[in-house]
Amino acid sequence: MPTPADRSDDAQLRADRALADAVLAGAPGAFEQLVRDYQGLCWHVIDRMVRHPEDTRELCQETFLRVHRSLHQYRGESALKSWIAQVAYSIAKRHLERKRIPIAEAADDEGASLVERVADGTDLEAEASGGEAVAQLHAVIDRLPPMQRTLLTLYHLEDMPIGEISRVTGLAEGTIKSHLFRSRKRLRELLEPSLGVAAA
C-alpha cells in the first residue's frame, strides 16, 4: 500500500513531467517557470563548487541552456530537481577540472588541512552565538574542498536523500556518507572550544 510519502513523490514526478512537457511544447512562460523553480538549487550547487560569483552566473546560464537543449532526454523516472542538479554538478565539475582545481582532497590530508585552513584567521570562539557564528561556519564550509561543500549543500540545504545525491554526483553512497560524516565531525570539533564551556 503506498505511503503518503510515495503519493507525494508520485505527484511531484507528475508535476515535473507536466512542466517538462510544457517546456518542450513551447508553452509561453513554461521555461521561465522551470528556471524560477530550480535557479536556487542550481546556484547553490555551482556556487558551492566554484566559489566565484561571475563563474557561478555563467555556469548557471550554461546549465539552464543545457537543460533547455536536452530536456527531451528527461524521462520522468527521477525528480526534475535531481536531473537539473546532475547537469549543474557535471558542468561545475568540468569547469574545475579545466582549471585544474582538485574537487576532493586526498583522504589522509582532509582533516588536518581543514583544521589548518580554518585556524587561519577564523575565530569561532569570539563569534560563538547567534547569526555571526552561522556566518563563520559558512566561511569554514567555504574552505572545504568543492566536493565536500557540495555534498553538504545537497544533503542539508536541498534535503536530498543519499541515494539521490549518488545519482547526481556519481559517487557511491558509502563515499558520500563518509565525506559528510568527516566534514561534519571536523566542523563540530571546531566548535568545541567555543561552545564546550557554555554547553556544560
Place this chain on the structure above:
Amino acid sequence: MNTTHRYDADPPPVDERDWLAQERALAQGGDPRDALLARALRTPPAASPPPGFAADMARLVTPAVVPRDEGRLERLLLNTLFVVMAAGALVVTLLYGSHWLAALDGLLGQRAMQWALAGAACVALSWALNGARRLWATPPMAAA
C-alpha cells in the same frame, strides 16, 4: 550516466552506528554545538541568483522560436531555390556532360574513370535523398 565511481581521494568508510549517531545528534540538537552546526548547514549561503535571472534565461532561449508563418515562407523560398539550382545543374550536365566525360577519360584513363563515376553517383544519390527529405520535412518545433 548513473554509474558510481571512486576517486583517489575516497575517504575510508564510516561505521553505520557512528553515522546514525551523528545524524541523530544533528536532528535533535540536544548539544548547543550540534544545534548550531545543524542550523548553519540548513542556512542558505548569501549568494543567490540575481533578480530577473529566470526572465533573462527565458529571453536567451527565445530566439530559437521561429514564428510559424515566417518559417514556412523561408522554407518555401529555400525549396524553390533548391529546385531551380538542381534543374540548372541538370541542364548544364546534359549540355556539357559529354565534353567533361571525354576530357576526364583522357586525363584519368578508362578504369579510374569508371570508379570516379561510381563514387560521384553515390555522392549524388546521398545528396538527392537528403534534399528530398529536407524538401518534405515538417517545420521545426517552436522551442524544443
